[in-house]
Amino acid sequence: MLNVIRRKVDRLLSEIKYMGALRQHAKKLPALTAQDRLIAEACRQEGAFVTSLEGLGLPFTTPMLEEAEKLLVKMQADLASRTDLSTWGTTENPAYPQIFTVTDLPAFSQWAQNQRLLNIIESYIGLPVAFQGVHLRRDFANEHPVTTEFWHRDLEDRRVIKLFVYLSDVAIETGPYEYIPRSKTPAAIVRRIQASFAKRIETNPYDMGITDEEMAAIVPRADWHTCVGAAGTVLFSDPVAVFHHGKSRTQGRSALFFVYTAQDPLRPQDCKQYSDRTYARPEQFQPQTESSVPAMP
Numbered sequence: 210m211l212n213v214i215r216r217k218v219d220r221l222l223s224e225i226k227y228m229g230a231l232r233q234h235a236k237k238l239p240a241l242t243a244q245d246r247l248i249a250e251a252c253r254q255e256g257a258f259v260t261s262l263e264g265l266g267l268p269f270t271t272p273m274l275e276e277a278e279k280l281l282v283k284m285q286a287d288l289a290s291r292t293d294l295s296t297w298g299t300t301e302n303p304a305y306p307q308i309f310t311v312t313d314l315p316a317f318s319q320w321a322q323n324q325r326l327l328n329i330i331e332s333y334i335g336l337p338v339a340f341q342g343v344h345l346r347r348d349f350a351n352e353h354p355v356t357t358e359f360w361h362r363d364l365e366d367r368r369v370i371k372l373f374v375y376l377s378d379v380a381i382e383t384g385p386y387e388y389i390p391r392s393k394t395p396a397a398i399v400r401r402i403q404a405s406f407a408k409r410i411e412t413n414p415y416d417m418g419i420t421d422e423e424m425a426a427i428v429p430r431a432d433w434h435t436c437v438g439a440a441g442t443v444l445f446s447d448p449v450a451v452f453h454h455g456k457s458r459t460q461g462r463s464a465l466f467f468v469y470t471a472q473d474p475l476r477p478q479d480c481k482q483y484s485d486r487t488y489a490r491p492e493q494f495q496p497q498t499e500s501s502v503p504a505m506p
């Protein structure tokens with residue numbers, strides 16, 4: 210009992226400190242161009258903004274894409290060395306994404322820490338930002354939700370920006386990012402979603418969210434935003450603020466996931482996965498020649 214009270218008091222004090230820091234930093238926020246203000250404002254209002262690498266026009270985009278392409282070949286080779294490809298497409302596809310943590314590679318970290326980009330994100334987060342890291346990620350055909358295909362919200366910090374860069378064309382069948390704008394989830398709706406999740410985990414304790422059908426019973430599908438787009442599409446989103454998921458899919462896709470929080474995030478332990486060894490790192494694998502790499506199933 211004492212521990213519960215102590216935790217509640219600690220959380221309250223932490224929130225008071227956070228609100229004070231936001232107020233203090235409001236005067237120091239960077240000035241943005243009109244175009245960049247639109248991005249920060251859309252994240253505040255709706256929780257997301259869709260653009261493209263071309264539209265953003267950041268320096269070092271080409272070397273970043275070239276490095277990503279090389280690593281995708283490496284990822285496929287690594288997967289092929291561990292998987293009996295003869296079963297792919299006939300029995301089970303991998304249910305879990307393949308992730309490389311590429312945070313330490315300059316091609317990604319340099320792009321990710323472009324000052325203009327950091328300014329947009331700082332303007333949204335309201336505090337000095339920390340670039341937590343970047344995952345290069347392949348998601349495979351998976352027609353039923355297993356992990357992040359369930360509707361959920363993330364939890365690393367009070368405000369987070371995840372910046373997704375599609376590396377392959379993403380249509381409905383390749384599992385686009387889908388979210389519900391903040392304006393469609395007032396407190397009463399959030400409580401219904403939480404109740405639906407609580408009911409689900411009574412019988413499925415490892416599920417991380419709710420299904421399409423359960424969400425549609427609370428928020429109509431017409432209110433969901435589905436972010437389809439060609440390779441090069443860039444999506445800014447605060448996945449703590451909005452319910453979201455990667456739609457279940459019949460074909461695979463690849464993307465980069467860049468993650469930003471405040472410098473003193475609410476749950477630092479949940480940020481470590483973007484830079485530690487939770488996921489594979491490219492240097493762990495032997496280089497392979499392109500001709501030795503089987504085609505993606």
Ligand SMILES: [Fe+2]
Nearest residue numbers: 357362363448
């Ligand atoms: Fe998420």
